[in-house]
Amino acid sequence: MSWFTDPLQFDFIVRALLAATAVGIVCSILGAYVVLRGMAFFGDALAHTILPGVVGAYLLGWPLALGALLMGILTALGIGALTERSSLKEDTAIGVLFAGLFALGVAMLSASGNYTVDLAHFLFGNLLGVTSSDLWTIAILGSIVLLTVFFFYKEFLVISFDPVLATTLRLPATFLRYLLLILIAITIVVALQVVGIALMLAMFVTPAATASILTRRLPTLMGIAAVIGAFSGVAGLYTSYYLNIASGPAVVLVASLIFVLVFLFAPERGYIWQKL
């Protein structure tokens, strides 16, 4: 067991483990809705559009999470409004905003000092640099997301499965849709330091996609996805420690490997089972 306990003597490793576990759980549970509603591209785009907010906060000496949160909520609402009102197709509107704002973030960063190192941290996370105040941010924002998903469970289920039913039940569908977009924005902020902007999508999509092969009920799907997400966080960190590779990508690689294994070998629904 010393392989497991040895790294724990370092405080920064313990903090990283806590952060990776929490992020794995929060991202995967919300990711169930991202997968079911086909919002993967939206999630990826939103992760990229927060870069100017993060860089702005960084340059001004604000907490990064604050800049990311403001920018995330602003662009979530912006994308929502743009796709509702304009004649542009949804993915086109998202694409325009996504690339433009990401470019702005990179440009802002390039005007400042330590360009490449900072950019790498924003893009791929800085899991080993998680501070205790970062942990508090993750804990508070993550709890907000999980509690909201819990309290609006049945309403989110209805708007995701059958929007017309939401109308006939007179649910506030627009409010619920924007609430979900804002939750995605908050979760991106939570996951920023763990996996970074570029790999964010994997945390949303991969565990939920894996779980969707294994079960056909949403609560179970969320539970399995959370376990896969948390395990990927922990296993990824250990992999990164022993193989000396970047931690964010290691977390994503573990999640991807689990997906491949499940996709191939899952009983009944797996690829190989179905070919036999």
Place this chain on the structure above:
Amino acid sequence: MAELVRQITQRGIVHSPGKPTLELQSVSVAYAAGTNGITTTRGEQYALHNVTFQVERGERIAIVGPNGAGKSTLFKLIVGTLRPGQGEVNIFGHDPNGHICIAYVPQRSQIDWSFPVTVEDVVMMGRVGRIGFFRWPRRNDWTLVHQALARVNAAHLAKKQIGELSGGQQQRVFIARALAQEAELLLLDEPLTGLDVPSQEAIFTVLDGLRPDGVTVLVATHDLNLAAERFDRVMLLNRQVVGFGPATAVLSPDNLLLAYGGHMHRLHDGELLLTDTCCTGHEG
């Protein structure tokens, strides 16, 4: 305090007694420019034009007409997802918004059947409006869900994933969802399409069972024979109401020619042949 919570969390408005279940008064819906529709003298194009009719409690209405006749637009108006450009839609004396007694059973092609929910989950969705925010289904809600499933002969399917159902079962489960919603006005969009005769019969049996409860049923269908045989009244629609009444009067050769136009051919012996039958994908 409890009263305040109830007002915030519960939806639905009180019905005005004596008002018809459904009433449309000179309703028109204009198309967005550039699409096909009736061109009026002012050059505007309408998906529905000057539609006026009334439906009484407990009636069984078939709505027939060619593709793009405005059947789905009509349903959207009644459900409340679309507001009329002109005219009024009233349900029990109020416009559709606010009513939670209207249930819409979508065309089967509009549902994602791989969605991770079981049959009883889907039926419980019908209760969400009554349960209200920040509450969970109670025993009473589950009882109603299982009663609704029993009424459509689907109690044994409760734990199945919805993708495992046959077409007829899928349709009946969505009717059960409408029952769980305690719907008084039930709209079914092409429920018979693609079903074999026994499955169609099973659905009519379920709908007949709703009659004593005074549930009003509107069914959009392409099947003129079923429309003529199994409903109280038939509405022949082609952007306008071509005819509305007993099938024998409405489905006259002249009316059918008017509604179906070029797709309807008068044969030498006076019989009509309909070459536009039905229903691939969506229709306006």
